[in-house]
Amino acid sequence: MSGALKGKIALVTGASRGIGLAVADxxxxxxxxxIRLARSLTDGSADRQTDxxxxxxxxxxxxxxxxxxxxxxxxxDIVVNNAGIFFIKPIEQTTPAEFAQTVAINLTGQFxxxxxxxxxxxxxxxxxxxTIGSISDHVGFTGSTAYAASKxxxxxxxxxxxxxxxxTGVRTxxxxxxxxxxxxxxxxxxxxxxxxxxxxxxxxxxDVAEAVLFAVTRPARVAVTEIRLLPSIYSPRG
Numbered sequence: 001m002s003g004a005l006k007g008k009i010a011l012v013t014g015a016s017r018g019i020g021l022a023v024a025d026x027x028x029x030x031x032x033x034x035i036r037l038a039r040s041l042t043d044g045s046a047d048r049q050t051d052x053x054x055x056x057x058x059x060x061x062x063x064x065x066x067x068x069x070x071x072x073x074x075x076x077d078i079v080v081n082n083a084g085i086f087f088i089k090p091i092e093q094t095t096p097a098e099f100a101q102t103v104a105i106n107l108t109g110q111f112x113x114x115x116x117x118x119x120x121x122x123x124x125x126x127x128x129x130x131t132i133g134s135i136s137d138h139v140g141f142t143g144s145t146a147y148a149a150s151k152x153x154x155x156x157x158x159x160x161x162x163x164x165x166x167x168t169g170v171r172t173x174x175x176x177x178x179x180x181x182x183x184x185x186x187x188x189x190x191x192x193x194x195x196x197x198x199x200x201x202x203x204x205x206x207d208v209a210e211a212v213l214f215a216v217t218r219p220a221r222v223a224v225t226e227i228r229l230l231p232s233i234y235s236p237r238g
Contacts, residue, residue: 004217006031011076013037014083018182022205026213056083056109066116075120081110082132088143099146106150125169131158133176173215177229
């Protein structure tokens with residue numbers, strides 16, 4: 001899809017690695033100027049790429065990053081809400097601090113970014129909000145109390161945003177992948193655990209990026225409201 005996004009501006013959160021980096025690379029390859037937001041980035045610019053350090057769980061950080069984006073590049077055409085964290089623990093071992101941090105990054109972070117940009121998209125009458133959800137936004141798995149709570153919340157928030165932006169010219173897409181083989185799984189070591197999808201059977205980040213690229217390159221008449229991606233070994237329940 002080289003050139004499909006030429007002249008467009010795409011903002012991607014959590015874009016220093018994993019799914020976020022793959023999405024950023026995909027939209028840039030399609031011609032967009034990509035704005036990468038992540039905690040581990042250093043503010044800077046390259047050809048068709050702007051990097052801004054931002055912790056999406058911190059309202060002041062988001063406000064600073066948004067101000068920089070609006071001043072230097074203008075309102076993005078595409079906003080990909082991706083930043084997130086993940087861990088596996090049963091509820092009795094999950095601390096309140098771990099739960100709060102997961103919700104802050106996975107849910108509140110997406111809220112802060114969407115709240116900042118959606119009104120600008122609506123005012124302009126065009127744009128695309130892509131929310132990266134998870135299989136855990138519609139299926140509960142043991143050991144994922146905090147993660148599932150955050151992702152079910154993300155789905156609910158996204159569906160409300162979809163309703164609130166209906167008929168404004170703004171499109172919204174929820175992309176919900178199953179397990180993706182990124183370094184987020186390193187602490188879990190699923191290959192050594194019973195009941196976990198093995199890494200060779202997982203999706204890869206580029207699978208998710210291709211789904212995002214498909215959604216944002218459809219003609220304006222087409223609304224891709226939701227995409228679910230699963231490893232082929234899964235049953236249809238996802």
